[in-house]
Amino acid sequence: MSATTTKSSRKGTTGGLPDWGLLLVSALVYLFLYAPIAVLIFFSFNSTRSTQVWTGFSLEWYGQLLADPTILQAFRTSLTVGVIATFIATVIGTLTALALSRHSFRGRTTADTAIYAATVMPEIVVGVSLLVFFVSVFIPMGVELGITTIVIAHVAFTISFVTIVVRARLSGMDRSVEEAAQDLGASPVQTFFRVTLPLILPGVMAGGLLAFTLSFDDFVITFFVSGVGSSTLPLKIYSMIKFGVSPVINALSTVVLVATLFLIFGGSRLLVRKEGA
Amino acid sequence: MRERVAKGWSLGLAALLAPVTLWLGLFFLVPLLFIVAFSFGTSDVYGGITLGFNPGNYLRVFDPLYLEIIVRSFGIAALTTLICFLLGYPLAYFIVFKGRRWRNTLILLVMVPFWTSLLIRAYAWVVILGGNGIANKTLQFLGLTDGPVNLIFTPEAVLMGMTYSYLPFMVLPLYAALEKFDVRLKEAGKDLGASRWQTFLRVTFPLSLPGVIAGSILVFIPSAGEFVIPDLLGGSQTVMTGNLIQNQFLQSRDWAFGSALSVLLAVLLLGAIMFYIRRVGSDKLEGA
Numbered sequence: 001m002s003a004t005t006t007k008s009s010r011k012g013t014t015g016g017l018p019d020w021g022l023l024l025v026s027a028l029v030y031l032f033l034y035a036p037i038a039v040l041i042f043f044s045f046n047s048t049r050s051t052q053v054w055t056g057f058s059l060e061w062y063g064q065l066l067a068d069p070t071i072l073q074a075f076r077t078s079l080t081v082g083v084i085a086t087f088i089a090t091v092i093g094t095l096t097a098l099a100l101s102r103h104s105f106r107g108r109t110t111a112d113t114a115i116y117a118a119t120v121m122p123e124i125v126v127g128v129s130l131l132v133f134f135v136s137v138f139i140p141m142g143v144e145l146g147i148t149t150i151v152i153a154h155v156a157f158t159i160s161f162v163t164i165v166v167r168a169r170l171s172g173m174d175r176s177v178e179e180a181a182q183d184l185g186a187s188p189v190q191t192f193f194r195v196t197l198p199l200i201l202p203g204v205m206a207g208g209l210l211a212f213t214l215s216f217d218d219f220v221i222t223f224f225v226s227g228v229g230s231s232t233l234p235l236k237i238y239s240m241i242k243f244g245v246s247p248v249i250n251a252l253s254t255v256v257l258v259a260t261l262f263l264i265f266g267g268s269r270l271l272v273r274k275e276g277a
Numbered sequence: 278m279r280e281r282v283a284k285g286w287s288l289g290l291a292a293l294l295a296p297v298t299l300w301l302g303l304f305f306l307v308p309l310l311f312i313v314a315f316s317f318g319t320s321d322v323y324g325g326i327t328l329g330f331n332p333g334n335y336l337r338v339f340d341p342l343y344l345e346i347i348v349r350s351f352g353i354a355a356l357t358t359l360i361c362f363l364l365g366y367p368l369a370y371f372i373v374f375k376g377r378r379w380r381n382t383l384i385l386l387v388m389v390p391f392w393t394s395l396l397i398r399a400y401a402w403v404v405i406l407g408g409n410g411i412a413n414k415t416l417q418f419l420g421l422t423d424g425p426v427n428l429i430f431t432p433e434a435v436l437m438g439m440t441y442s443y444l445p446f447m448v449l450p451l452y453a454a455l456e457k458f459d460v461r462l463k464e465a466g467k468d469l470g471a472s473r474w475q476t477f478l479r480v481t482f483p484l485s486l487p488g489v490i491a492g493s494i495l496v497f498i499p500s501a502g503e504f505v506i507p508d509l510l511g512g513s514q515t516v517m518t519g520n521l522i523q524n525q526f527l528q529s530r531d532w533a534f535g536s537a538l539s540v541l542l543a544v545l546l547l548g549a550i551m552f553y554i555r556r557v558g559s560d561k562l563e564g565a
Contacts, residue, residue, distance in 0.1 A: 036401035099293035122502025129308035156304040
């Protein structure tokens with residue numbers, strides 16, 4: 001089918017819009033997507049405080065960035081929260097995906113709906129409802145708002161995404177290998193760890209990568225459940241923007257952008273290689 | 278063919294589902310029930326709350342001051358969705374049918390901004406639209422304005438930031454829907470004498486509807502509940518429901534009213550989605 005696509009598009013006869021119109025619109029949309037990011041990166045190297053007028057190249061703002069211990073602390077918090085939340089969400093999400101794709105049971109539709117409902121619920125509603133819950137239940141129990149509540153919240157909103165990603169992987173899987181293992185006398189647990197898990201690992205890792213990115217980037221939900229003591233990187237960036245535009249934020253944004261790109265490309269490379277093996 | 282799907286409940290199945298039930302039950306469902314309960318409570322001046330059955334929080338929404346904010350939120354969300362569709366459809370179409378061997382690279386280029394922090398993308402617009410920023414300089418360079426005009430803290434700035442942030446959410450499902458499309462159908466249309474526009478309107482577009490529906494939902498929901506973008510780009514002039522809710526919880530400390538607003542937002546959004554899917558036809562969603 002993809003061969004047909006290539007052939008007929010080469011003829012250049014298919015389409016609703018004239019080709020040059022399509023090309024122009026698409027080029028402008030790409031410009032729209034990338035120009036703001038380019039401007040942001042460009043002015044992170046400016047020699048003066050201005051984020052509007054180019055005065056010369058310097059690395060001053062990157063120096064200031066490294067000199068600010070609160071930024072490094074926020075980065076550490078984000079990393080800690082991201083790693084713990086990703087681990088828990090990936091385990092729970094994978095188990096859920098296994099249950100939903102391999103069992104048919106009463107209540108499965110309800111379970112499915114619940115999983116999707118958790119992904120479409122507006123973030124602000126999730127954030128304030130968790131705030132209300134933590135303040136009413138956790139604080140009387142002596143658990144203050146902080147890293148614990150942030151991790152709990154991040155796991156809650158990322159489980160569904162992991163489930164959806166892992167499930168997509170499971171649905172395309174050949175089960176005869178697992179059946180062979182069981183016929184050869186492997187227990188269900190042995191079959192899972194020796195056969196199923198290695199086969200679905202790319203999906204599990206993709207789900208984990210998505211969970212980590214969502215956790216690391218989350219602002220709205222974290223904003224409500226973080227309390228006063230702990231600040232994640234997005235919370236720190238937000239308070240810096242609120243304080244005023246500064247090239248330090250541009251420098252920090254550039255670092256975060258580059259790190260995210262490395263994570264995605266590194267991650268997808270890893271996944272492609274695993275899948276090829 | 279062997280039985281591939283286990284039927285009915287078993288101990289193993291219960292073990293697989295127990296963690297998700299506990300976690301989402303305790304930290305997703307129960308908190309939602311809390312705000313439903315709080316929304317019928319009464320806030321006192323100290324920020325405390327008395328539970329009961331007080332419909333007053335919901336009635337307060339009809340105050341023109343609040344009603345305007347809610348209507349504005351849904352209006353901005355609808356406009357964002359429309360603009361994303363108008364920009365995203367030609368782009369997805371271009372990538373699928375004209376992208377040739379760059380197809381994967383082109384779609385990856387749409388996904389990269391989607392993976393980067395929303396906060397950073399909003400900040401980029403704060404810089405561009407703010408003061409005598411690049412947007413103002415461009416306008417003056419093009420001779421459209423004589424001096425710097427106020428661009429930030431306007432509804433248009435919010436619209437710009439939202440379109441920018443959510444455009445990938447529209448393009449990705451459209452791409453997925455168009456990619457599955459069998460080009461022979463278009464050729465058949467052409468062979469039967471349909472013009473390019475006729476083929477597009479009668480064949481290609483109807484078949485891409487699942488992508489249009491999925492994309493619209495993915496853009497509309499976060500836009501209607503958005504809080505960061507209007508906070509940074511809208512200022513006090515373009516307050517949206519998200520900002521109003523945040524204000525009730527963190528500044529005014531009127532949790533009962535804030536809860537009522539949150540419940541209303543969730544119900545209105547889910548209602549809008551259900552109406553939309555019914556209207557366009559749920560059968561069309563199956564391919565998405």
